[in-house]
Amino acid sequence: METLLPKLDSVFSTDCVIFGFQANELKILLIDRNEEPYKGWRALPGYIVGQDESIDDAAERILYELTGLRGLHMEQFHTFGDVDRHPQGRVITVAYYALIRIDGQQELKPVTNFARAAYWHPVKDLGKLPFDHQKIFETGFRKIRRRLSYQPIAFELLPEKFTLTQLQTLYEAILNRKLDKRNFRKKMLSYGFLKELDEKQKGVSYRAAKLYRFDRRKYNKIFQNDLSVEG
Template identity: 80%
Template sequence: MEVKLPTFNSVFSIDCVIFGFEAGELKILLIERNEEPFKDWLALPGYIVEQDESIDDAAERILYELTGLRDLHMQQFHTFGEVARHPQGRVITVAYYALIRINGQKELRPVTQYARKAFWHPVNELPKLAFDHSEIFETGFNKIRRRLNYQPIAFELLPEKFTLTQLQSLYEAVLNKKLDKRNFRKKMLSYGFLKELDEKQKGVSYRAAKLYKFDRRKYAKIFNNELNLDKVG
């Protein structure tokens, strides 16, 4: 492939805002950088796109290399292109988000040197991050807050089987407000895409709640793969 295009020393990168939900708290994935610039700072997992990979592929690869996580459903949400956002040159970065079940087993283990470690951090009280990563995080958080209302993203954060109270507290964490229990349940169940299981919560020291499952097929059928979880909050 002959390249005739005018070029300059420029780099595409990817940054990832990965949300998880644990102990009633919303968290994101951070790394501790092991490379200049911003060595030792906390940052979003992010790195440089290769010549022969699409940005979607790059996002998956980079997240894997920096955190050991794979096969997330990542989605681009904004591109940051200020001239001076990177101290070493012109770097335009495409930001992606994903949502994931945090899971004791899944180990976070960077497979490159660029990150010393990767870990979950509550979205409240985030420290200052490297580069413009604080801004990227804010933009991504606003994005999923809005998307919660018309896409079934909540279910990607919960275990496969969950109670209605868990679902509600996730909504409360993302929207940052209290919801009414009876109204929330009525609304959620009315959609018809939650499947009630013949199973109950285990290991709690109080009355165990029923477990539910998100039924992706029914959801797609009902909403033609999108629509209007409006006014849950």
């Protein structure tokens, strides 16, 4: 005998955890909410998935509508389904994350009234977030920390040309601890995928440092191993 299930009304949303690096600070993309609940609060970009769209399509649409950014490569990393995570009822959210270079990105400009503004905010000064957005952020942050140990994801956040100091500052921001300068540089250079350029920093008041570039082709060819900076 076939068992007929009752008609179910499920509400899904997506929340986006987008990391960037600017002015030697790790940053997260936030919006100012313009609707209840939590009107006026800063929050992760997120909203309800339409009944006629896939969750992947919804994530792209929602990020664009709330921030003006489009065309980003985002990955699902977790589903959050606590019964009381939303004050208006059961809402299951699928979270996405991305790491991007802030410089050269499109202007942050919401195209919907749901968000008053979109902006980059320092991770170290995040403050209180609505719903379970703090939990979503922390889960995404742990995800990139784990990936950093075996993939060169830090280079997705840096400008195309960078100094070793910028690279170390980014690693320290993600790992949330200081690293020994000599050991860090020795290990990074030993991997063989950093290409030293015949260029130095410009427009700085201190001694200009050498610039480097990440050679992704060389990384793919010669190195698919552990990228831990420990030891």
